[in-house]
Amino acid sequence: MSSADVGTAALVVGFGTALYAVGAGAYSGLTGRREWAVSARRAIYALLGLLVLAMVLLEAAYIRSDFSFELVAQNSSTDTPTFYKLTAMWSSQAGSLLLWVFLLALFSSAVLFLTRRRLRDITPYATAVLGGVAAFFLFLMLFYASPFATLANAPAEGNGLNPLLRHPAMMFHPPMLYTGYVGFTIPFAFAVGALLKRHTGPEWIRATRRFALVAWTFLGFGILLGSLWSYSELGWGGYWAWDPVENASLMPWLTGTAFIHSIMVQEKRGMLRIWNTSLIVATFMLALLGTFLVRSGILDSIHAFGESTLGKPFLVFIACALVASVALVVSRRNDLRSEARVDALLSREVFFLLNNLVLILICVVIFWGTFFPLISEALTGTEESVGPPFFNGIIAPIALVLVALSALGPLLTWRRNTWKSLRRAFVVPLVVGVAACAALAVFTTAADSLPALAMFSLAAFVLAVVLQELTRGMRARRTMTGESPPIALSRLVGRNRRRYGGYIVHVGIAVLLLGVAGSSSFHDQKDVRLAPGETVKIKDYEVTYREPTVAIEDDRSGTGAPLSFGAVLDVRKGDEHFTMRPARNYYPSQDGRMGPVGRFFGGEATSEVDLRWGLKQDLWLAIQPDLRKLKGPIRRGNDLPERFAGQAIVAVARSYVDDPPPAAFRAIVSPLVVWIWLGGGIVMAGALLALWPSPEARRRRVTSLYAARLGRELSRA
Amino acid sequence: MEVVILVAVLAALVALLVLQPLRVRAAAEPSADPRADLEAAKEAKYREIKDAELDFQMGKMSEEDWRALDAELRAQAIDILRQLDKLD
Amino acid sequence: MDPSRKRKIRLVVALSAAVLLATALVVVSFSAGTSQLLPSEALAQKPDDRFELGGTVVDGSLEERGDRLEFEIQDPNGSAQIPVVYSGAVPDPFREGREVLVKGELEEGQFVGNDMTTKCPSKFTAE
Secondary structure: OOHHHHHHHHHHHHHHHHHHHHHHHHHHHOOOOHHHHHHHHHHHHHHHHHHHHHHHHHHHHHOOOOOOOEEEEEEEOOOOHHHHHHHHHHHEEEEEEHHHHHHHHHHHHHHHHHOOOOOOOOOOHHHHHHHHHHHHHHHHHHOOOOOOOOOOOOOOOOOOHHHHHHHHHHHHHHHHHHOOOOOHHHHHHHHHHHHHHHOOOHHHHHHHHHHHHHHHHHHHHHOOOOOOOHHHOOOOOOOOOOOHHHHHHHHHHHHHHHHHHHHHHHHOOOOHHHHEEEEHHHHHOOOHHHHHHHOOOOOOOOOOOOOOOHHHHHHHHHHHHHHHHHHHHHHHHEEEEEEOOOOOOOOOHHHHHHHHHHHHHHHHHHHHOHHHHHHHHHOOOOOEEEEEEHHHHHHHHHHHHHHHHHHHEEEEEEEEOOOHHHHHHHHHHHHHHHHHHHHHEEEEEEEHHHHHHHHHHHHHHHHHHHHHHHHHHHHHHHHOOOOOOHHHHHHHHHHHHHHHHHHHHHHHHHHHHHHHHHHHHEEEEEEEEOOOEEEEEEOOOOEEEEEEEEEEEOOOOOOOOEEEEEEEEEEEEEEEEEOOOEEEEEEEEOHHHHOOOOOHHEEEEEEEEOEEEOOOOEEEEEEEEHHHEEEEHHHHHHHHHHHHHHHHHHHHHHHHHHOOOEEEEEEEEEEEEEHHHHHHHHHHHHHHHHHOOOHHHHHHHHHHHHHHHHHHHHOOO | OOOHHEEEEEHHHHHHHHHHHHHHHHOOOOOOOOHHHHHHHHHHHHHHHHHHHHHHOOOOOHHHHHHHHHHHHHHHHHHHHHHHHHHO | OHHHHHHHHHHHHHHHHHHHHHHHHHHHHHHOOOOOOOOHHHHOOOOOOOOEEEEOOOOOEEEEEEEEEEEEEEEOOOOOOEEEEEEEOOOOOOOOOOOEEEEEEEEEOEEEEEEEEEOOOOOOOOO
16 A cells, blocks of 8 residues: 555545534534534644644655655656756646645634634534635646556656756745635635624624735735746746736736735724725635645646646536525625725825725736636637737726826825825825825936836825824824834834735835836847857847856756756946856756757757846846757767767767857847845835734733633632 | 545544534633723734824814814723723 | 815725726727637628737648748638638647637738737646
8 A cells, every 4th residue: 555545535534524524614603502413623734633634644745755655657767867856746737736735724723723712603614615625726636636646567768847847936936826716715705704693893804814815915926926926937038927826816916916905904993894895805815726726727838737637627616606606695694794984085084995996907907918818708708818918008008097096095194184184194195105206207317107106105104104103193193102213113013913914015016017017118129149259239238148058967047957057248337247048958858859968958948048137127038049050060979879878968969069050049138127126025024014913902801711711719718 | 545544543533622612612712801992902902002192292283173083092991991990 | 184084085086096096997998909800700700900810720721931820810700711821929829720819901812910818728737
């Protein structure tokens, strides 16, 4: 009996356990019998244990290169570096399903443990929902794509990990995304529980708010990692292509952003309850859609997993869940109607609602554009697709509106604001924004692109608003407590983490969009063929192809490529001199027809981009060497006996270096790209601050538990 | 065949954990803490009161509006505290 | 104006805005859309403007002539083939036997393209 059998057994029992959680949770919810809720909760804990076992078994198989496991044979090999052996698990369909449900069990156990003394009404139903989602993924693994499938004749060597994925960012990208998707399942489950129990208060929000925020943070981080990888690894030099799979991860993030704003309105004013429930349902559905789009192949994308059998069950599941959720919301709409009304148009509630509408609008545009091939085929019979110009053209102006709203929101308070107080708060940041606009227009070429200029000015505006909020708040504290400025500031931020964490996130988003505006409006790209000695000029750089390089078994980027052809380029910018070394890695093909030497040149090839970061701009270089002249030496090498293959390859490589033909280069200068990643970092920092639990609340909670215990024990004594 | 035995073993372990509350009933549950829900509501209300005060001090609210809001929130907080006391 | 009338006006304004935006979206997307056609469809319809030709690169048909690539695209559903002359950036996964989408125009039975997307093969996946 192999460990694969143990793994399958764990999944089978896990499936049964998840179904049990559904039944026990639902029964407890219906009858109010507590012991069944406890039992259901324990079932989730047990599920976590089983999935940990499954993960450990699978990872162990990867580490010892057990090729009887079909997954290990498909995307690992004995010479794959250990880090990639461990992370290869989720580069496959079945493995990523296991990761998804493992994360779900982990988060579900955490939330059920944390709420074990609270929310007695709705946790049973929430447990049932969580169990149900887990059961679906386990069902897929048992009947469609098992991670523990075995091969009757284990091959001696595995296929190895797809070279494109041999990059740390690509290995963290799926777990981050899945943490995001799974994280949003938690508030969804509790929302469903609250609806079933006709609980209209914000308790379910309070219990799951942190999970939603964590999910949002991880999803955003995952999306950012994906675009960083695309920019620094792929040969096209961009960070966002409006590819269907990219869009599929962005949509739940947008509705998730809307959600974390609008739940504040429900907490403060009891309004927007139907809206919030609908939003979390939409976010969960989009998260499932995001998971499913990658696996279905229904949309053309460089990401599509080819023909996949998972498409149909996923679609059925999403459709059923959607119908059930909508039916539930509609049936409870009278319970959810709030008495509170909007007092004034100039209020934080209204601006949060505007923010929500703008985010939903962006999401709708992206959804429409992503599914347009299917929509147009259904409506007109011809499949049409829209590309980046469509998305960029429509979304760029909306993004400007969003940044403007994010600056105005903090200036307002709930219910009512007077024009006078708004004017007073508005003046300084507005002056800063206008001054920034004027300065940029006069001293830089920013005015060449009005949308970019607008975004830069709005970013300055946002920053000014946040700085003003910090100084005004600090001053207000000082008049009350007389603290010194640094202490007042740190106490202000420390006691109002949610508020200032949120403001920092706004700054981060503005900086990120500033980077997007700069790099998309002012970048320059040149595709040229250069012979050694030739130069190309791009913006203020002079790039000269000095000499070719060949690396055998010594690939610079550590991906294990046996062959790497590249170039040394001398770059001059004013007084600066530096060298860059882009290359192309060649991975051997398993196809014997190409010959023992030829197969090293005929397999996958990846671009190893050389990138020089800069605060003002990036220089990005990629090379596509011309290997056509090597066909002769390769053929001759193929004719030799196999044991001379290694020497033949060296000879072929040397012939490239001795007489290098012109190579194709792509050079891109993108201004302000670094600010995208920096902005993302600022967003993470702000989110972390908002998530951080405050010490006073914790202290009060702990002492109250002790007081309660004391009270109980005293009464028994 | 061995897989079936394995499934049975794992299922038995899970059942041991999961069915115990059903057999032992009350003692299995961590003591119900209705305080926890009220404590959370209390924390939220305190945060609202402080938020409103900060907004007033920063000049976003008129004094009249703030006094009215503050009184309303404090009344709601006292309500929660009364409910907490009732539990003791 | 009493509050309920104010609310009704707001609702009407909001709905009208939504309808306007939706119409704008539909119009823009159809005018900006590029058709995606298989070789059999392209040969049948013979479109005049730019479109995206999708299919499999026929094994053994790939030739490099200077800066250009010449190959044949096969209809996955049948036997229709179209010769392609391509000059432009070539994505990393491009290979004979793989599925591609080429953007360009049909000129006298030949497809002249300058933009390409390739799909990763089924077992090698990029997330």
